[in-house]
Amino acid sequence: MEIGFDNDKYLKMQSEHIRERIAKFGDKLYLEFGGKLFDDYHASRVLPGFQPDSKIRMLSNLKDQVEIVVAISAGAIASNKIRGDLGITYDKDVLRLIDIFQGLGFYVGSVAITQYTGEASADKFRAKLQSLGIRSYILKKIPDYPDDVETIVSDAGYGANDYIETSRPLVVVTAPGPGSGKMAVCLSQLYQENKRGIRAGYAKFETFPIWNLPLKHPVNLAYEAATADLNDVNMIDPFHLEAYGETTVNYNRDVEIYPVLKAIFTKIYGDCPYKSPTDMGVNMAGNCISDDEVCRRASEQEIIRRYYKELANIKRGTGSRDALKKLESLMKQAGVSPENRSVVQPALVREEVSGGPACALQLPDGRIVTGKTSDQLSASSAVLLNALKEMAGIPHAGHHVIAPEALAPINALKKDYLGDRDSRLHLSETLIALTMSAQTNPEAARALEQMPKIHGLDFHSTVLITADDEAVLRKLRVNATCEPKTEGGKLF
Numbered sequence: 001m002e003i004g005f006d007n008d009k010y011l012k013m014q015s016e017h018i019r020e021r022i023a024k025f026g027d028k029l030y031l032e033f034g035g036k037l038f039d040d041y042h043a044s045r046v047l048p049g050f051q052p053d054s055k056i057r058m059l060s061n062l063k064d065q066v067e068i069v070v071a072i073s074a075g076a077i078a079s080n081k082i083r084g085d086l087g088i089t090y091d092k093d094v095l096r097l098i099d100i101f102q103g104l105g106f107y108v109g110s111v112a113i114t115q116y117t118g119e120a121s122a123d124k125f126r127a128k129l130q131s132l133g134i135r136s137y138i139l140k141k142i143p144d145y146p147d148d149v150e151t152i153v154s155d156a157g158y159g160a161n162d163y164i165e166t167s168r169p170l171v172v173v174t175a176p177g178p179g180s181g182k183m184a185v186c187l188s189q190l191y192q193e194n195k196r197g198i199r200a201g202y203a204k205f206e207t208f209p210i211w212n213l214p215l216k217h218p219v220n221l222a223y224e225a226a227t228a229d230l231n232d233v234n235m236i237d238p239f240h241l242e243a244y245g246e247t248t249v250n251y252n253r254d255v256e257i258y259p260v261l262k263a264i265f266t267k268i269y270g271d272c273p274y275k276s277p278t279d280m281g282v283n284m285a286g287n288c289i290s291d292d293e294v295c296r297r298a299s300e301q302e303i304i305r306r307y308y309k310e311l312a313n314i315k316r317g318t319g320s321r322d323a324l325k326k327l328e329s330l331m332k333q334a335g336v337s338p339e340n341r342s343v344v345q346p347a348l349v350r351e352e353v354s355g356g357p358a359c360a361l362q363l364p365d366g367r368i369v370t371g372k373t374s375d376q377l378s379a380s381s382a383v384l385l386n387a388l389k390e391m392a393g394i395p396h397a398g399h400h401v402i403a404p405e406a407l408a409p410i411n412a413l414k415k416d417y418l419g420d421r422d423s424r425l426h427l428s429e430t431l432i433a434l435t436m437s438a439q440t441n442p443e444a445a446r447a448l449e450q451m452p453k454i455h456g457l458d459f460h461s462t463v464l465i466t467a468d469d470e471a472v473l474r475k476l477r478v479n480a481t482c483e484p485k486t487e488g489g490k491l492f
Contacts, residue, residue: 001364002294003048003291004048004290005049007049007054009287009288010050010054011057014054014058014283015058017282017284021203025199027169027198027199028166028171029202030200031170031171031205032182032202032206033055033174034178034205035206036055037055037174038053038100038101039053040052040055041477042222042226043208043285045301045302046219046302056104065169067109067167068107069110069111069166069173069185070094070097070111071111071112071114071174072094072114072175072180072181073113073115073179073180074113074114074116074117074121075115076091076177077119077122078121078122082318084309086474087467087474093177094111095132108134109167110135110164110165112137112164112173113126113137114139115140115141115184116140117140126138137161137164140160146259153263153267158187158191158192161188163196164189166189171189178226179230183257187260187264190264190265190268194268199268203280204254204281205283207283208223209223209224211286212248212286213249213286218296218299218334220234220249221234221333221334222303223251225306225326225327228306228310228324228330231326234249234250234251235249235250235251236249236250237255239277243276244275248278250278258277261280262274300336304340304341305341305481307324308338308460308481308482308484309481311324311483312484314484315484315485315486342458343460347359350372350462354373356487357372357373357379357463357487358373358379359380359461359462360459361384361458361459363390367390370383371384371385373487376408376424378430380426380461380473381424381426381429384427387454387457388401388447388454389401389447392443392449392450393446399443401444402430402437403437406433406437407425411423411424426472428471434447451476454476454478456477457479459473459479460480461483463483464482
């Protein structure tokens, strides 16, 4: 796989820069972590070479000083918002993140429920947290936020929120995804801490958009694609341009909130340490791109994948036409179209020839293999087996890594005893069957050894991917897309 990002350089530069920022403040620093703190797969896709756990590895050096607060909006709880790369709801991901952080030895102090307006689902989630021994706090939705600065920075605004009790000097505020209210948690705490005589500071670690890349660079456009449902917009930071005469990129929510932050700091200290939203950030990612062209290509593909994902979401009833229109606009800005996704056309051709659902998978060396639906295997299972055989150098004709006579009893079990309408083996079942075959079949064992090479490959299905197959592809970190249609036009 092509590498376009120097992760070792990034870890060193980013860690040093965060330490410098911590040193600028006194009693306590609230550090807002944008994006995914532990498993930032979006960053690893658009910056090939970036490791998904890079941020948490940096924080490990400060573990004894760090306290983590996880933020989630009441609206995300009420709407059962899904984290796309994991397929789980935001409230479940909060618990998953807490388990991960604690398993790594980090102290998780509490959960902050933001933008609260009395949602019963948020109350229920809070009761669940209490039963698990996890403290939680409520931050209310403030009318006319972020425009009415005088109300926001008052006892009727931030002062009406719960005060989050923290005990360590570096408070990291993270969340399952964008729009969770991380910055609001930090700013509310600055106001609350000042009332209690505690001098607190604020800094922001947001990987995207990358401030020192051009506004329309594909990496930054891919960020807009990832947040199309939030309608985030990248823009030139006007405050930074005015203060320094330097063109930098930020996004609308940070630019909109900057006057609030400036007002808070001015009321607390008599002055604001930051002259622009860009000043608030500590992101060094742009300085660690080792091959710009590789990152451009990877980001263009991410935009197309996001487009296909939204098409599928609309078909499933969970998508947004407005988000789709934005993604279409982003593709035009990036100069790409669905035809630029190399696995789409081969899958469609295979479907036309076979008369049924088909899939395509691009191998690490660029070759594309396809698979079709059969009586025994789903198309996704077929293409995976074909890809493993191809990478293992196993001929296709007459060489079965899973014997047909081993598949038949499983098909019968699903149909006759479990009552499944679809008795074909899907990905999880196929992988189990392959693992069993590998115990006695040397070719199956060779095929199974190729599994690590599947990570990061591009995949396309001519029909909507089933929930089970989607979960397996996600765990394999396959970049999967699909056509927005069901097999044979079925409704379910």
